[in-house]
Amino acid sequence: MLPKPGAPSIFILCETCFWCATYLDKTKVTDRCPKCSAGILSSFPIMPDESFVFGYDTKRGVELDFARRK
Ligand SMILES: [Zn+2]
Structure with a gap:
């Protein structure tokens, strides 16, 4: 089932094991x-006209780069 146009997606990130998913x-x-099953989950709304890059680096930790979709 497709989301309604204009509805934000939710990006979920586990702060313990860095499992992540987009809902x-x-x-x-x-x-x-x-x-x-023990992690604290952080959630970030992602607007339909936004894109982002998820990166993980052992020195810098989690990095999220949000950008306007062109
Ligand atoms: Zn986890």
Whole structure:
């Protein structure tokens, strides 16, 4: 099922194991990490006209680069 036009997606990131996922429907977002089940999950809304790059570096940690979709 496609999301409604204009509805933001939700990006979920586990702060413990760095599991991450993008949900198109925020009612399906879990509050526990499905991988380590102990992590604190952070969520970021992603607007339909935004894109982002997710990166993980052992020195710098998690890096998210948001950009306007061209
Ligand atoms: Zn986790």
